[in-house]
Amino acid sequence: MCNTCGCDQKESKTVAVHQSLLKANEETAADNRRHFEEKGIFAVNLISSPGSGKTTLLEKTIDVLKDEISIGVLEGDIETELDAERIRAKGVPAVQLTTGGACHLESSLIHKGFHSLEHQLEGKKLDILFIENVGNLVCPSFFDLGEQVRVVLISVPEGHDKPLKYPKAIRTSQVLVLSKCDLIDHFDFDIDKTKQDALAMNPLLKIYVTSATTGEGIDQWVEFLRSKLTSGFKESRGEGGE
Amino acid sequence: MHELSIALAMADELARIAGENNSGKVLHVTLKIGSLSGIVADSLRFAFDAVKLENPLLSSAEVTIEEIPLVYQCGDCRKTFSSDDMYFPTCPQCESVALKIVSGEEQHIANVELEV
Ligand SMILES: Nc1nc2c(ncn2[C@@H]2O[C@H](COP(=O)(O)OP(=O)(O)OP(=O)(O)O)[C@@H](O)[C@H]2O)c(=O)[nH]1
Ligand SMILES: [Mg+2]
Ligand SMILES: [Zn+2]
Ligand SMILES: [Zn+2]
Ligand SMILES: [Zn+2]
Numbered sequence: 112m113c114n115t116c117g118c119d120q121k122e123s124k125t126v127a128v129h130q131s132l133l134k135a136n137e138e139t140a141a142d143n144r145r146h147f148e149e150k151g152i153f154a155v156n157l158i159s160s161p162g163s164g165k166t167t168l169l170e171k172t173i174d175v176l177k178d179e180i181s182i183g184v185l186e187g188d189i190e191t192e193l194d195a196e197r198i199r200a201k202g203v204p205a206v207q208l209t210t211g212g213a214c215h216l217e218s219s220l221i222h223k224g225f226h227s228l229e230h231q232l233e234g235k236k237l238d239i240l241f242i243e244n245v246g247n248l249v250c251p252s253f254f255d256l257g258e259q260v261r262v263v264l265i266s267v268p269e270g271h272d273k274p275l276k277y278p279k280a281i282r283t284s285q286v287l288v289l290s291k292c293d294l295i296d297h298f299d300f301d302i303d304k305t306k307q308d309a310l311a312m313n314p315l316l317k318i319y320v321t322s323a324t325t326g327e328g329i330d331q332w333v334e335f336l337r338s339k340l341t342s343g344f345k346e347s348r349g350e351g352g353e
Numbered sequence: 354m355h356e357l358s359i360a361l362a363m364a365d366e367l368a369r370i371a372g373e374n375n376s377g378k379v380l381h382v383t384l385k386i387g388s389l390s391g392i393v394a395d396s397l398r399f400a401f402d403a404v405k406l407e408n409p410l411l412s413s414a415e416v417t418i419e420e421i422p423l424v425y426q427c428g429d430c431r432k433t434f435s436s437d438d439m440y441f442p443t444c445p446q447c448e449s450v451a452l453k454i455v456s457g458e459e460q461h462i463a464n465v466e467l468e469v
């Protein structure tokens with residue numbers, strides 16, 4: 112450029128890139144997704160605030176599905192093996208991913224974690240992979256992990272204003288679980304309003320109202336997973352198959 | 354602050370783009386950030402100003418952020434309009450709620466000025 116005006120400043124050039132700020136994460140996520148689809152694994156990413164009941168929902172889900180299908184879990188936390196140990200206590204293979212400070216999982220960590228889970232499985236086929244994200248309702252909604260379905264949990268004690276306060280989590284998820292509904296009498300939580308607000312932002316969102324304590328809604332949630340395993344998911348896999 | 358995670362990813366992308374173009378220094382970067390992206394422009398700028406000091410390649414990079422408004426197109430009457438309402442928007446012409454987002458979700462690097 113500077114050849115034209117003859118100054119001896121360092122030259123510069125401007126490159127148009129038009130790419131996502133999170134391109135690297137998105138590329139690895141696409142690789143993961145392809146990997147899961149080739150292997151016939153349905154991958155589910157669970158996101159929520161800390162303590163909304165992700166691990167408890169997984170425990171209940173495992174109780175119902177364990178003898179029916181093969182389940183694996185990647186547990187994301189900032190520190191500790193605690194959640195992975197809870198899953199292993201149910202007889203299901205789990206790999207703990209500790210981020211050492213980061214408040215969300217990224218797709219490269221899922222890639223590594225999935226390989227070490229495969230190691231534990233010793234050749235056994237997996238039907239469903241649950242990824243429990245770090246408890247945080249903001250960052251995880253920015254980072255695609257390669258999941259087929261993103262599930263966001265909002266628990267009754269958190270309050271019904273959460274969909275409006277965390278729109279990105281609602282808009283990027285396909286399923287909303289309203290958890291701890293056994294506590295509804297103790298909190299001013301309007302289930303209908305929560306559903307309405309969430310659906311206004313994401314009309315295709317599937318919503319389940321659950322309680323791990325009473326078991327309410329767990330059957331419907333599990334039925335959703337079964338339906339994905341038997342129909343929709345395999346159909347979409349068929350298209351890309353050899 | 355999730356903008357820190359984004360700023361770290363942004364620093365990696367800029368370093369990669371500089372490398373691909375055989376440049377040793379990023380001078381300027383222009384971002385497009387949609388109002389629906391969930392990214393606060395000032396927070397991202399603040400986070401990147403801290404992150405860039407870690408890498409000599411980026412330490413003098415200036416950032417321009419173009420904030421992209423939320424624009425919908427009506428599925429019924431086809432009108433295109435901008436609105437601040439990300440929750441319950443309705444078409445100003447026909448009151449339909451069947452709206453498609455045209456822009457506002459951007460979280461992009463538009464261009465990068467490199468020393469060569
Ligand atoms: N009353 C009630 N309590 C629940 C329910 N589900 C979970 N809890 C309780 O809520 C607390 C947190 O549950 P977890 O399943 O550990 O939550 P989490 O989302 O995995 O938490 P982090 O991984 O730390 O983000 C525990 O004390 C659970 O016993 C429920 O349906 N009803
Ligand atoms: Mg947990
Ligand atoms: Zn010149
Ligand atoms: Zn691999
Ligand atoms: Zn954060």
Ligand SMILES: [Zn+2]
Nearest residue numbers: 427430444447
């Ligand atoms: Zn209209």
